Amino acid sequence: MTPRANGAKPKGVLLEADKLTIQFGGLRAVDQVSFAVQPGEVYTIVGPNGAGKTTVFNLISRIYDVSDGRIVFQGQDITGVPPHRIARMGIARTFQNIELFEHATVLQNLLVGRHCRNRTNLLTEIFFTPGVMRQELDHRRRVERIIDLLELQHYRDQIIANLPYGVRKMVELARALSTEPTLLLLDEPASGLNIEETDDLANWIDDIKNDLKITVLMIEHDMRLVSRVSDRVLAMNQGRVLAEGGPAEVQRHPDVVRAYLGA
Amino acid sequence: MRNIFKTSYVQDIRLFEHGGHVFWYALLLIGVFAAPLAVSEFFVGEMSLVFIYAVAGIGLMILTGYTGLASLGHAAFLGIGAYAHVYFVKLGIPFPFALVMAGAVSAAFGIAFALPALRMTGIYLAIATLAFAVIMEQVFSHWTSVTGGFRGLPVTKPNIFGWQTTTETHLYYVCLVVLILVTLGTRNILRSATGRAMMAIRDSEISAQSMGIHIARTKVTSFGLSTFITGIAGALLAHKLQFISPEAFDLILSISLLLMIVVGGLGSLHGCFYGAIVVAFLPQFLALVKDVLPPSIGQIPGLQGGVFGLVLVLFILLEPYGIYGRWRKVRLFFEIFPLYRRATFKRQRGYLKTERMR
Numbered sequence: 373m374t375p376r377a378n379g380a381k382p383k384g385v386l387l388e389a390d391k392l393t394i395q396f397g398g399l400r401a402v403d404q405v406s407f408a409v410q411p412g413e414v415y416t417i418v419g420p421n422g423a424g425k426t427t428v429f430n431l432i433s434r435i436y437d438v439s440d441g442r443i444v445f446q447g448q449d450i451t452g453v454p455p456h457r458i459a460r461m462g463i464a465r466t467f468q469n470i471e472l473f474e475h476a477t478v479l480q481n482l483l484v485g486r487h488c489r490n491r492t493n494l495l496t497e498i499f500f501t502p503g504v505m506r507q508e509l510d511h512r513r514r515v516e517r518i519i520d521l522l523e524l525q526h527y528r529d530q531i532i533a534n535l536p537y538g539v540r541k542m543v544e545l546a547r548a549l550s551t552e553p554t555l556l557l558l559d560e561p562a563s564g565l566n567i568e569e570t571d572d573l574a575n576w577i578d579d580i581k582n583d584l585k586i587t588v589l590m591i592e593h594d595m596r597l598v599s600r601v602s603d604r605v606l607a608m609n610q611g612r613v614l615a616e617g618g619p620a621e622v623q624r625h626p627d628v629v630r631a632y633l634g635a
Numbered sequence: 636m637r638n639i640f641k642t643s644y645v646q647d648i649r650l651f652e653h654g655g656h657v658f659w660y661a662l663l664l665i666g667v668f669a670a671p672l673a674v675s676e677f678f679v680g681e682m683s684l685v686f687i688y689a690v691a692g693i694g695l696m697i698l699t700g701y702t703g704l705a706s707l708g709h710a711a712f713l714g715i716g717a718y719a720h721v722y723f724v725k726l727g728i729p730f731p732f733a734l735v736m737a738g739a740v741s742a743a744f745g746i747a748f749a750l751p752a753l754r755m756t757g758i759y760l761a762i763a764t765l766a767f768a769v770i771m772e773q774v775f776s777h778w779t780s781v782t783g784g785f786r787g788l789p790v791t792k793p794n795i796f797g798w799q800t801t802t803e804t805h806l807y808y809v810c811l812v813v814l815i816l817v818t819l820g821t822r823n824i825l826r827s828a829t830g831r832a833m834m835a836i837r838d839s840e841i842s843a844q845s846m847g848i849h850i851a852r853t854k855v856t857s858f859g860l861s862t863f864i865t866g867i868a869g870a871l872l873a874h875k876l877q878f879i880s881p882e883a884f885d886l887i888l889s890i891s892l893l894l895m896i897v898v899g900g901l902g903s904l905h906g907c908f909y910g911a912i913v914v915a916f917l918p919q920f921l922a923l924v925k926d927v928l929p930p931s932i933g934q935i936p937g938l939q940g941g942v943f944g945l946v947l948v949l950f951i952l953l954e955p956y957g958i959y960g961r962w963r964k965v966r967l968f969f970e971i972f973p974l975y976r977r978a979t980f981k982r983q984r985g986y987l988k989t990e991r992m993r
Contacts, residue, residue, distance in 0.1 A: 433845055435841065435844070435845075455844050455845070456844055456847050456848060456849045456850070457847070458845070458847070459845060459846055459847030460847050464845070465845055467841075467842060471839045471841055471842035472838070472839070472842070473834060473835050473837075473838035473839060473842070473843075474838050474839075475834070475837070475838055475902060476831075476834055476835075476838065479647070480831060480834070483831055484831050484832070484834075484835045484843070484846050484848075485846055486828075487828055487831065487832055487835075487846050487847050487848050488846060488847025490828040492827060492828055494824070494829055494856060494860075497823055497824050497827040497828065497829055497830075498820045498823055498824055499820075499823065500823040500826070500827065504823075504827055505645075505648065508644075508648050508826075508827065509644050509645070509648070512644040512647070512648070513644070516644075547846070551846060551847065
C-alpha cells in the first residue's frame with residue numbers, strides 16, 4: 373500500500389471492491405462499483421429496488437462471476453475463488469428470501485453452518501471414531517453459544533418449516549454466525565420483521581460488532597435501523613454508486629433524494 | 636409422554652435417544668435373531684428378502700430421501716452388484732471380500748455415471764438414470780462371457796471362510812448381519828458432517844454452497860455411497876434367488892425400490908424397513924387374495940404392477956411422509972392425549988420465495 377501524501381495512517385481494509393462490474397446480456401446490473409469495508413465497522417448499502425445491491429452480495433459470495441473488476445478480502449484476491457471456499461475464508465451471508473434447510477431442525481441448520489470448519493472424512497464418519505465425536509461435541513459447544521446469544525433455545529429442536537417468519541430470520545443470522553466469520557453479509561435482515569423484532573435485531577448487530585468483533589456488510593431498506601447501526605453508508609442506483617458517507621450525510625445527498633423521490 | 640432432561644450434548648449425538656429406545660431395539664434384535672426358531676423355513680426366506688430390500692432401500696434413501704436426487708434406475712446397480720459378486724466368487728474370492736468388492740464395482744459405475752449426470756436435477760436426472768438402467772439391461776443380456784446372457788447364471792450358497800451355508804436360515808443370518816452393519820454405518824454418516832451436507836443440498840443448494848459445502852463432491856459422494864450399498868444388496872439378492880438373469884433387474888424392480896422408500900417414508904431410515912416389508916409381502920398378499928377374488932379381477936395380467944402403482948399414488952396424495960410419518964402422528968396422538976388436533980402436523984403457510992436462486 374502506498375503511503376498517503378498527507379501522512380495520515382491508512383486504516384486497514386477488510387474487503388475491497390474495485391470497479392466491480394457484472395453484465396447480464398445487455399444489462400449492467402453492477403457497473404464500476406468500488407468501495408472498501410474497514411475492519412470492525414457496520415457498512416450498509418442502500419438503494420431503491422433493482423439498484424444491484426443483492427447482486428453485489430452475490431458477487432462477493434461468488435455465486436456470480438464478475439465481468440470486470442476485482443474483490444479483495446484480507447489482502448487476497450478472491451475474484452476467482454470457488455464459491456464453497458468463501459465460507460472458510462471467513463465470509464458468511466444471509467439471504468433476502470430466507471434460504472434455510474426447511475426439513476431440518478434449527479440445531480441441524482446451525483451445525484451445517486459449521487461445515488466449513490469440519491475436519492473429518494467419510495471413512496472416519498462411517499465408523500464414528502472418537503475423533504468425529506470430539507469434533508461433533510466441539511461443533512455443539514460453539515453452536516450453543518450462538519443459540520444463547522440470539523436467544524433461540526426455545527426453538528432448538530424444532531423443524532424450520534414450523535417456525536414463524538421472524539424466528540427464521542434469526543435462525544439464518546445464527547447459521548451465518550456459526551461459520552465463525554470475519555465478515556458477515558446481511559441481505560435485508562429486517563425485511564418482514566415488526567418494530568420490536570427490528571429493535572432486537574439492532575441490538576444484536578451491535579453485539580456482533582462490539583462483542584464478537586465481526587465486521588458487518590448489510591443491505592437494508594429500513595432507514596431507522598440503518599441510521600442506528602451503520603458507521604458508513606453506500607447509496608446505489610441502477611448499478612452505480614450515488615454517494616458514500618455517514619448515514620445522515622448520505623440521506624441528505626441530492627442524488628440520493630432524487631433517486632428515491634424522482635427529479 | 637416421556638420428558639427427556641438433557642444434561643450433555645452427547646445425548647443428542649448418540650445412536651439412541653434414551654433408555655426406552657435401547658430397550659425396544661434390543662428386544663427387536665433378539666426377536667429377529669430368534670425368529671428362525673419359531674417360524675417356517677418359507678417365512679424365514681421371505682424375511683431375508685425383506686432384509687435385502689431394506690439394504691437396497693437404505694442405498695436409495697441416501698440418494699433420494701437425504702440428498703434429494705431421484706433415481707429410476709437403481710435396479711441396474713443391484714444387477715451390477717449381483718453379477719460382480721458372482722464373478723468374484725467364481726474366482727475364489729472369499730464371500731465377505733467379494734461382497735465388499737461387488738459394492739465397490741457398483742459404486743465405481745455409480746460414480747462414473749454421476750460425474751456427468753449430476754449436472755442434471757429432478758426429472759431430468761431421473762430420466763438419465765432410467766436410460767442408464769436400460770443400457771445396463773442390454774449389457775447384462777449381451778456380455779455373455781461374464782453374465783451368461785439370457786440363459787442366466789446359477790448362484791451357489793455363500794461360503795464364508797470355509798463355512799458352507801446350506802439352508803435359508805443361514806442366508807437369513809448373513810443378510811441380517813449385513814443389514815445391521817449397513818444401518819449402523821449409514822446412521823453414523825447421517826449424524827456427522829457429510830450427512831448434514833446431503834440434507835443441506837436437498838433443501839437449498841444455494842445456501843449449502845454458501846456454508847462451504849462442495850455441491851458436486853457431496854452429490855458424487857452420495858451417489859457413490861448409495862450405489863455401493865445397493866450393489867451389496869444386489870450381491871445378497873443373487874444368493875437369495877440362486878439364479879440371476881437380466882430380467883431380474885428390470886424397470887419394475889427400480890420402481891419397486893422407489894415405491895419402497897416413498898411408502899416407508901422419505902427422509903427416514905425407519906422408512907426403508909417399513910417399505911421393505913410392504914414390497915416383500917405385497918406380492919404374497921396379492922397371490923392369496925387372487926384366489927378369493929372373482930376370476931375377472933384376480934386373473935387380470937399385470938395386477939401386481941397395477942396395485943404397486945396405485946399404492947404409490949395413494950401414498951403420495953394422502954401421506955407424503957409414508958408409513959413412518961403416519962406412525963409418528965399416531966404416537967404423538969397417544970403421547971399428548973387428549974390434546975392432539977388435526978392441525979398439529981399441518982405445515983405452516985409456505986413463505987413466498989421470489990427470486991429464488993436455483
